[in-house]
Amino acid sequence: MDEQDEHTDVHTxxxxxxLGLLEEDDRRxxxxxxxxxxxxxAELAGLxxxxxxxxxxxxxxxxPGR
Structure with a gap:
């Protein structure tokens, strides 16, 4: 995997x-x-x-109540 592919994978x-949905290893x-x-x-700041x-x-x- 080249650097661009790695960035694309992580960027997703x-x-x-x-949203705090990543597992511990992925979050790290x-x-x-x-x-x-x-x-x-920059994208994270926008989100x-x-x-x-x-x-x-x-x-x-x-x-409560739902």
Whole structure:
């Protein structure tokens, strides 16, 4: 696998990472990648508000009385 393929594979984890859905090993690998990848950091920053909104919706739908 070349460097571009590796980046593409890890890059697809941005959304799952933002939502806290990655398994421990994948989370660690993504965080290591994130430290050196400005593109992934920028995408993650752009997803921050979306991830928070989705968590709020989930909490409303699964909260007490549901």
């Amino acid at each position: 984890d941005v959304g799952a990472y933002a 690998a993504f965080e290591a990648h994130l430290a050196g990848c400005a593109a992934c950091r 921050a508000g979306v991830a928070d909104a989705l968590r709020d919706v989930r909490d409303e739908r699964t909260g």
